[in-house]
Amino acid sequence: xxxxxxxxxxxxxxxxxxxxxxxxxxxxxxxxxxxxxxxxxxxxxxxxxxxxxxxxxxxxxxxxxxxxxxxxxxxxxxxxxxxxxxxxxxxxxxxxxxxxxxxxxxxxxxxxxxxxxxxxxxxxxxxxxxxxxxxxxxxxxxxxxxxxxxxxxxxxxxxxxxxxxxxxxxxxxxxxxxxxxxxxxxxxxxxxxxxxxxxxxxxxxxxxxxxxxxxxxxxxxxxxxxxxxxxxxxxxxxxxxxxxxxxxxxxxxxxxxxxxxxxxxxxxxxxxxxxxxxxxxxxxxxxxxxxxxxxxxxxxxxxxxxxxxxxxxxxxxxxxxxxxxxxxxxxxxxxxxxxxxxxxxxxxxxxxxxxxxxxxxxxxxxxxxxxxxxxxxxxxxxxxxxxxxxxxxxxxxxxxxxxxxxxxxxxxxxxxxxxxxxxxxxxxxxxxxxxxxxxxxxxxxxxxxxxxxxxxxxxxxxxxxxxxxxxxxxxxxxxxxxxxxxxxxxxxxxxxxxxxxxxxxxxxxxxxxxxxxxxxxxxxxxxxxxxxxxxxxxxxxxxxxxxxxxxxxxxxxxxxxxxxxxxxxxxxxxxxxxxxxxxxxxxxxxxxxxxx
Amino acid sequence: xxxxxxxxxxxxxxxxxxxxxxxxxxxxxxxxxxxxxxxxxxxxxxxxxxxxxxxxxxxxxxxxxxxxxxxxxxxxxxxxxxxxxxxxxxxxxxxxxxxxxxxxxxxxxxxxxxxxxxxxxxxxxxxxxxxxxxxxxxxxxxxxxxxxxxxxxxxxxxxxxxxxxxxxxxxxxxxxxxxxxxxxxxxxxxxxxxxxxxxxxxxxxxxxxxxxxxxxxxxxxxxxxxxxxxxxxxxxxxxxxxxxxxxxxxxxxxxxxxxxxxxxxxxxxxxxxxxxxxxxxxxxxxxxxxxxxxxxxxxxxxxxxxxxxxxxxxxxxxx
Numbered sequence: 001x002x003x004x005x006x007x008x009x010x011x012x013x014x015x016x017x018x019x020x021x022x023x024x025x026x027x028x029x030x031x032x033x034x035x036x037x038x039x040x041x042x043x044x045x046x047x048x049x050x051x052x053x054x055x056x057x058x059x060x061x062x063x064x065x066x067x068x069x070x071x072x073x074x075x076x077x078x079x080x081x082x083x084x085x086x087x088x089x090x091x092x093x094x095x096x097x098x099x100x101x102x103x104x105x106x107x108x109x110x111x112x113x114x115x116x117x118x119x120x121x122x123x124x125x126x127x128x129x130x131x132x133x134x135x136x137x138x139x140x141x142x143x144x145x146x147x148x149x150x151x152x153x154x155x156x157x158x159x160x161x162x163x164x165x166x167x168x169x170x171x172x173x174x175x176x177x178x179x180x181x182x183x184x185x186x187x188x189x190x191x192x193x194x195x196x197x198x199x200x201x202x203x204x205x206x207x208x209x210x211x212x213x214x215x216x217x218x219x220x221x222x223x224x225x226x227x228x229x230x231x232x233x234x235x236x237x238x239x240x241x242x243x244x245x246x247x248x249x250x251x252x253x254x255x256x257x258x259x260x261x262x263x264x265x266x267x268x269x270x271x272x273x274x275x276x277x278x279x280x281x282x283x284x285x286x287x288x289x290x291x292x293x294x295x296x297x298x299x300x301x302x303x304x305x306x307x308x309x310x311x312x313x314x315x316x317x318x319x320x321x322x323x324x325x326x327x328x329x330x331x332x333x334x335x336x337x338x339x340x341x342x343x344x345x346x347x348x349x350x351x352x353x354x355x356x357x358x359x360x361x362x363x364x365x366x367x368x369x370x371x372x373x374x375x376x377x378x379x380x381x382x383x384x385x386x387x388x389x390x391x392x393x394x395x396x397x398x399x400x401x402x403x404x405x406x407x408x409x410x411x412x413x414x415x416x417x418x419x420x421x422x423x424x425x426x427x428x429x430x431x432x433x434x435x436x437x438x439x440x441x442x443x444x445x446x447x448x449x450x451x452x453x454x455x456x457x458x459x460x461x462x463x464x465x466x467x468x469x470x471x472x473x474x475x476x477x478x479x480x481x482x483x484x485x486x487x488x489x490x491x492x493x494x495x496x497x498x499x500x501x502x503x504x505x506x507x508x509x510x511x512x513x514x515x516x517x518x519x520x521x522x523x524x525x526x527x528x529x530x531x532x533x534x535x536x537x538x539x540x541x542x543x544x545x546x547x548x549x550x551x552x553x554x555x556x557x558x559x560x561x562x563x564x565x566x567x568x569x570x571x572x573x574x575x576x577x578x579x580x581x582x583x584x585x586x587x588x589x590x591x592x593x594x595x596x
Numbered sequence: 597x598x599x600x601x602x603x604x605x606x607x608x609x610x611x612x613x614x615x616x617x618x619x620x621x622x623x624x625x626x627x628x629x630x631x632x633x634x635x636x637x638x639x640x641x642x643x644x645x646x647x648x649x650x651x652x653x654x655x656x657x658x659x660x661x662x663x664x665x666x667x668x669x670x671x672x673x674x675x676x677x678x679x680x681x682x683x684x685x686x687x688x689x690x691x692x693x694x695x696x697x698x699x700x701x702x703x704x705x706x707x708x709x710x711x712x713x714x715x716x717x718x719x720x721x722x723x724x725x726x727x728x729x730x731x732x733x734x735x736x737x738x739x740x741x742x743x744x745x746x747x748x749x750x751x752x753x754x755x756x757x758x759x760x761x762x763x764x765x766x767x768x769x770x771x772x773x774x775x776x777x778x779x780x781x782x783x784x785x786x787x788x789x790x791x792x793x794x795x796x797x798x799x800x801x802x803x804x805x806x807x808x809x810x811x812x813x814x815x816x817x818x819x820x821x822x823x824x825x826x827x828x829x830x831x832x833x834x835x836x837x838x839x840x841x842x843x844x845x846x847x848x849x850x851x852x853x854x855x856x857x858x859x860x861x862x863x864x865x866x867x868x869x870x871x872x873x874x875x876x877x878x879x880x881x882x883x884x885x886x887x888x889x890x891x892x893x894x895x896x897x898x899x900x901x902x903x904x905x906x907x908x909x910x911x912x913x914x915x
Contacts, residue, residue, distance in 0.1 A: 514642030
């Protein structure tokens with residue numbers, strides 16, 4: 001798919017021959033993100049989608065209690081310290097960003113008066129700055145006004161390494177200046193095509209200057225407001241027990257009319273996903289439960305009680321298989337899987353393509369994940385496939401066998417193929433998680449039929465995903481031939497996601513295996529495309545570059561996507577809950593309501 | 597007596613030091629990292645994680661970290677949780693009331709069931725009552741709490757819809773309604789834990805009483821013409837209680853430690869659930885504090901058990 005194809009599709013959207021949602025869907029299938037797709041449409045002058053969610057309540061409050069379950073309990077309420085989704089979601093009840101990402105990747109203004117664009121002059125033509133106009137008349141929960149000073153302070157606070165903020169990545173390279181009381185300008189060090197990072201989404205929640213000013217830098221941990229948030233959100237802080245419960249009550253001065261609907265909100269943590277699903281879908285004790293990592297079979301059975309339903313929102317999580325480009329069994333300069341080595345057989349394109357043909361994605365979807373994991377050809381792209389909205393991929397053992405035969409891999413006495421003394425014997429690792437072990441088994445059986453012997457290895461999740469430099473079993477060490485896990489592409493900008501295939505990002509001993517390029521694949525064309533995309537200001541041209549990068553990745557079978565994993569929540573009967581796969585679960589908590 | 601006490605306390609100090617050293621070493625050697633969730637998120641640069649590790653002193657050698665921890669602990673500073681950045685003592689104190697109430701109630705229930713049933717079963721061995729009590733006791737401790745817990749939820753919450761299965765530490769009600777709600781939500785966890793414990797204790801008390809009941813002085817007491825109730829209470833139970841006291845005293849630290857599995861099933865925000873979530877998140881300061889307090893309590897209650905022996909059996913003296 002080239003730039004011209006993209007422009008053609010955008011034209012179709014403009015003429016309403018293609019729906020916005022279908023366009024976004026295809027862009028996601030190409031490995032792009034919904035926010036980038038929306039940016040392309042806005043840039044090309046296609047009008048924003050009509051808001052599909054209608055907020056019915058005509059007065060503030062009166063909705064009683066909103067009870068939600070997060071089976072991983074929130075542990076802190078300062079958005080700049082958030083370690084995971086649970087903390088970001090809990091903070092989002094009280095704090096708000098300037099803008100949030102809607103389900104189709106559109107930016108929705110919250111504390112901003114409007115979303116900056118080139119048309120309204122907010123986004124500079126040279127890509128060097130963006131100007132945000134703040135909403136007027138917004139007050140903090142303690143009555144003080146929300147102004148540009150608060151935004152500037154959040155930048156100072158988060159970018160100070162002493163604060164140890166987890167949001168530092170969004171703030172450290174930019175400069176934020178106050179233009180007037182309700183206008184700020186973000187200056188970038190170089191032309192930046194994707195400007196909506198600081199002050200947007202989960203990393204963009206804004207804390208009040210007057211309460212945190214004294215606790216910037218090394219004293220950040222001592223702020224009493226870390227545990228008793230004072231924000232601008234629809235609910236005011238009531239109580240917090242780390243690891244157990246967050247409670248909020250209606251903010252009578254909230255800046256949006258008739259909102260919020262509920263009088264109190266509660267985020268209860270702990271327990272497990274299955275019983276959380278039960279409490280919403282079967283007994284109706286709770287109104288909403290987050291992240292239902294539960295087998296679809298069980299969810300369907302619980303849904304049958306009619307007390308609620310399962311909400312599935314597309315997001316960018318992809319369960320994928322990685323093939324090692326380096327030799328995990330040879331040690332060079334104190335590290336295995338060193339980029340100075342070459343994998344004995346996985347560098348042979350025939351073997352890579354054969355393995356790609358041996359992953360039975362349909363069975364993985366049908367028998368393991370159900371609605372919670374949809375088989376995907378994502379990343380796999382050829383223009384004609386997209387035009388016909390195709391999710392075509394192949395599972396063909398015979399074809400794989402032929403590929404291997406033609407490449408000279410002959411079956412040995414034990415049925416395992418070999419060539420020049422190299423046997424097709426691979427170690428396949430993943431984290432311990434029932435669906436993953438079942439998927440490993442499916443791949444193993446197909447490979448055995450084709451004469452590739454697979455040894456399954458499973459590692460405890462806490463080890464597999466740790467950054468322990470001394471532990472050889474982490475995913476970033478990749479001391480085996482093949483591995484599988486879910487990569488999250490929930491970042492609005494695919495540029496960050498695509499870094500994982502750059503040569504400069506290869507995980508090595510030198511960078512303590514913190515590089516993002518786990519497969520150690522190296523390609524000069526890819527690196528150049530990515531560098532160019534960092535400066536390209538036209539989102540359509542930039543998207544075409546990303547697609548070209550994807551082509552390179554797919555041609556070499558660097559990774560094999562298995563299933564996309566949408567975000568799955570349990571929603572009580574009568575509840576209206578707008579959800580987005582690109583932002584916090586509470587991205588629109590002010591709009592939640594229940595049929596009276 | 598006081599010399600004995602002082603000596604015991606002095607012996608306790610090196611054992612606590614040893615325990616803390618072993619705990620710390622095991623935790624330091626265990627795999628995992630409190631910031632691993634940051635590592636898999638491509639939006640967060642690796643330098644952020646490295647800076648956090650450096651700031652919280654995770655990159656120092658184990659010996660240095662242990663000395664830091666020890667000196668801070670001596671000053672009464674328990675450190676702060678890496679995950680929530682809250683002081684560890686605050687976290688523990690928040691969880692303590694619920695833990696003591698739920699686990700304490702279950703231990704009391706266990707004792708209330710085990711003591712009369714065990715004693716009565718022993719005084720009438722192999723009677724119908726003894727047979728039934730023994731059978732129930734065997735069933736009781738053969739069924740693990742995670743199983744009975746789920747069965748209780750299925751029956752009482754889902755089929756009958758009588759009891760809530762999510763424990764709430766924030767009941768909005770006051771006065772009598774509050775007590776009613778509190779009891780309603782505590783019944784299932786207390787029953788699950790109490791009956792399991794009670795089953796074990798019933799067997800233990802029965803055999804302890806059986807050991808004593810055959811001794812000569814019991815026969816003597818009976819032949820003196822003492823009423824049966826006096827024989828049982830003053831001569832049999834008092835002497836049979838000595839091993840039982842040890843057992844119960846050693847059980848008391850468990851009350852503090854909470855019940856990891858049961859708390860998880862019913863979402864009781866107790867120390868057990870704090871410990872398990874800290875372990876899953878590799879939150880070393882919290883794990884260290886909870887396990888260390890646990891070790892201290894084991895030592896203290898051991899001492900209390902030893903002192904109680906003297907009260908129950910004056911022949912035991914302290915030297």
